[in-house]
Amino acid sequence: MDNFDFSKFKDSVSESLIRHKSILDVITKLQETNSKINRAVVKSVTSCGCIEIDCKKQNLPDNITFGEISEYMDNHIRGSLCDICKEKIEQELGDHMFYIVSLCNSLGIDLEDVLKKEYRKINTLGKYSLF
Template identity: 50%
Template sequence: MKDIIFDDFQNSVSDSLLRHKSILDVLTKYSESGARVNRAIAKAVTNCGCININASKQSLPNEDDSIDELSNCLNTHISGELCENCREIIEREMGNNLFYLTSLCNDLDINLYDVLIKEHNKINTLGKFTFR
């Protein structure tokens, strides 16, 4: 069922993209949409203040500690929660980003669901040993 939702979304993107058909247009729109996601998050911090970013050097556990200890000592540096308005804006920008990612998939004849499944399988296979 989930693959049908992905395929339907991918087909809808293909049907609705009229103006920016060139791969160059899609690449630049995808890049711009990523920047808009970043900007919306920054605005949640600087304009609204519903979240704060308190960044500092991450403290790594001792070599003797387990891999589970690593996830316990690292954090996102985010405090607070997104307000309804900021959440809506960020979700909209992430949706636009997903739209252009899907459009790239269409242009390159790549199935978005297959990309998701391959990444999911890689994560499950490598587990916590996946460092990016």
């Protein structure tokens, strides 16, 4: 799948969505898939143990610039996903993307345009786009 055709994916989603075609079904399924992603990550910690979450306050030196902040921030993840957990999380992310595309299709929004706009915003504003 070297040359992924996003428009074919959008069409496939539209054709596959039969039972959950209502916007109410789509948004509730989107919320459900989000919960499943969270659960799969948590299970990677609590059941498998392939990763650990080591959370504590992010300590930043007093005299750093805004551009230096990312050097001091931590994602709190220790270890790496095993193949089984990675596959499960990828599956859940795929399901989530299906419903994101479904929502876009239902509302007449082109997700590819949304992603392009976000990409331009990030490249134009850089780190400042997050505030």
